[in-house]
Amino acid sequence: MAWVYLLECADGALYVGSTRDLDQRLADHATGCADSYTERRRPVRLVWQLETEHIGDAYAIEQQLKGWRRAKKRALIDGRLDALPALSRARSRAQPGAQG
Structure with missing residues (x-):
């Protein structure tokens, strides 16, 4: 493991x-x-x-x-898994070609 x-x-x-x-x-x-x-x-x-x-x-x-921004890591830590996709999209819109 x-x-x-x-x-x-x-x-x-x-x-x-x-x-x-x-x-x-x-x-x-x-x-x-x-x-x-x-x-x-x-x-x-x-x-x-x-x-x-x-x-x-x-x-x-x-x-x-x-590769994740702090806000996305914080959502993971807090158990807000439903927020992860939106945090990924927010980065993609802010930085063309970037993945979150």
């Missing part, structure tokens, strides 16, 4: 990651050993996670989420 996850950093930034061992990865983020981005923005807290069968699936979702 594998995981894709979103962390909220102390400065409000959102961090997207994927891993095979979520508990260990969260511990690494908490101690500053996981990533230089989150190391400078501790403490961090887990705000969303999704378990997948394969790490490749988790990585693909991670890459997709990294």
Whole structure:
């Protein structure tokens, strides 16, 4: 099994990651050993996670989420899944050729 996850950093930034061992990865983020981005923005807290069968699936979702604007990530975190399509369209209209 594998995981894709979103962390909220102390400065409000959102961090997207994927891993095979979520508990260990969260511990690494908490101690500053996981990533230089989150190391400078501790403490961090887990705000969303999704378990997948394969790490490749988790990585693909991670890459997709990294392309999302903050508002769309926030809707996902808040469980407002019905808002996701509209947030995608809003970006497409604002930036021709962009995908959300």
